[in-house]
Amino acid sequence: MEDWLLKNDNATSFLYKHVDRRLGYQPSDPAPPSATTRTARHVLTMCDLSRDEVMDILRVAAAMKESRKNYLDTGYDRFSETLKGYSLLTLFEKPSLRTRVSLEVGMNQLGGQAIFYSIADSPLGVKESIQDTGRVLSRMCQGITARVMTRKALRSLAQVAEIPVINALDDYAHPLQMLADLLTVLEYKGSFANFTMTYMGDLENNVTYDLMRTAALMGYNLNLAGQGDIEKSVWDEVNALAESSGSKVKVCPTAAEAMTGVDCVYTDSWMSYGIAKEEEEARMKLFMPYQVTAELMKLAKPDCIFMNCLPAARGMEQTAEVIDGPQSVVFDQAENRLHAMKALAVFMMAPKRFGEIMGLGRTNKGKKKGGTMFSAESIQRICVLKTLIQRRPEIPDDALLIFSDLDEVPSAQAIQMLRVCKTKPSAKDGPWIQAHYPMPYNLRVGCKARKKSELHYQGVFTTMGFLRRKKGLALRYNMRRNLIVPRAGIHLTYVGSRADVDYKLLHHGAFL
Incomplete structure (x- = not known):
């Protein structure tokens, strides 16, 4: 995906110079917003964003990725102070290397800080009420991410928090991963027009649910093949979105049917955190008919890409030949967690600044709404x-x-x-x-x-x-x-x- 913002701002990497200038607020500018000066908005599933908002986030993510590449040569990243003075609290009940690193590195690159706190041994709502916790955190930080076991605690926190709450994973959705996936698709395919994705494996999990919502939201098609019962509430959300977008989301009876003629094949771990050791053998037998193999990949389009949100187990959800082959983009996909997270963080925690960034690439003949x-x-x-x-x-x-x-x-x-x-x-x-x-x-x-x-x-x-x-x-x-x-x-x-x-x-x- 091209650097949309850089292109529209008519600047290229060779024009960078080592001067003391930054894209960020100056000392005379207003301080980061507090809980008393803004209305909180949360992203718990992909349904909490519109298609236009997603596209804006992806454009900024692409620009941030390109700017970071130039940083290695120039020492200048034009987003390095965009969230200066901002603090993001990252709550972890479920561990994740990629999520923690992307959140902490991303906030650092934007000039802010991410504060890690484990709630695995100190769950929300035990020592004090979630209401009190949410109100206190809202006065100290500008945003919260939470990676939790179930959706209940996350939604309880979002109900009382006066700052944005972003779902970093629960049992119902995974919007941070979806934005990274969309950025990867745009980089390799250029658009979502006439695009069809296939998901293979466990149908009863957070990634599947948000992949369904994302396809219906963005207007492309999604084939599903695997085992598991998809919750009715998810189908209700997907059908409502698909009515306006024209997307087709369906469950196919066989892996071969789901794979035929598609642009992208996606799979996820069969052994997510929390799966008991004694269940692993039964799950392998259950999902093995949906393992992504080189033979199945031949049914897809020749330029089909393979995606896995990682961690991956070779010999389980896909063979080593597939994930290590030329069609695999899993490591680009993993890197894009960082850039997508940065763009979403600015969008949620500093919407005014996000609007200023977007304004660099938009033209309206010099006119502003309500002005001349x-x-x-x-x-x-x-x-x-x-x-x-x-x-x-x-x-x-x-x-x-x-x-x-x-x-x-x-x-x-x-x-x-x-x-x-x-x-x-x-x-x-x-x-x-x-x-x-x-x-x-x-x-x-x-x-x-x-x-x-x-x-x-x-x-x-x-x-x-x-x-x-x-x-x-x-x-x-x-x-x-x-x-x-x-x-x-x-x-x-x-x-x-x-x-x-x-x-x-x-x-x-x-x-x-």
Whole structure:
């Protein structure tokens, strides 16, 4: 899956520079929200998210993954302070290496912290009521994840918590795993259109239930083959979602039927935590007809991928030939737990910041809901000025900062050219307009203007994009009397916060 955010922000890895700039809040910005300043929202199953929200989370997860790759070369991760000052409490009743590591590393990479607490020996609601626990934690942390045996304790905590509660696994759902799975599918398939997945094995577990919900939510098809009774409440949720999405979720009578012509094959451990040792042999006999083998994989499409949420047991739910073969993507899938968790954490704990991140890649011709083009221009100008003042403290208070329109920042060369002309810039003649992305522009300086007290200038974009002129503007200039300053600065389009400007200035720092 491509880095959607990076693409829309017109920045590539080679533009990174080692400068002291970060995408995050500054000391003057508001503190992390407390329980008294926000309404809690929880993610207990995939039904708690809409399709659009899931896609937004996946886009940000892909951007976070790409930014982290660049970090190894540049030392810069633009999300490294996104959750600065935030604390995530991670409650564990069931152990998990991948879940704990992804939560703790993810929060660290975002600038926050994850606090591990085992409730295996100190269950919720024993020493004090869950109500008291939830209220206390809500005053100390900004989010809670819980990996528990049953759904009852998790739902009891969510009912009283005033901060977001995220299900890191219970006996009914596993939404963190689902987001990682979806990110993996997008990386290999590009979209969910005309996509069919097959799940093989134990049908009566949390992964199966949320795979069903996820398919119905996102609109792709899911074949099931295995043993176990699926709870009626799950089917009710799936059928309600499938009505609007067009998804088809069905149980197939044989493994061969479920595998034929599919794009992805998914399986899970037959021996989940809590399975008694004496039950293992019986479970192996029960599920062996649904073991994913190389022969069964031949029934799927040639480019079919194989997934397992791990841990995996070779010789049980799949053969070694399959999981270690070229169609297996299980380790990419495991890595994506980290990136999906980071995106969901920001979405849940810092929705305003998540909106700012998404805003970097969205365009609406400069208009904001409830505002006008002029109000949007004013916001952008203020954002640019504040960022310049903060990042360039050497600029004197009486300095003249020149903008060829609302959001173009001239280079030192362009400023020097204006000084040579020794005329006053005119604000009423705007530049050409370039939609969508920040990019360098040339500056056309008219040293002989219509009025001796004015200097007319115009930003002319030389890179690809949709160009349109203000009515008749180009006809006012005599090219023989104008000077052209190449790569005169940067054009910052559609910024909505200082973080947006800070990030864009980082990638074009050579111009300043």
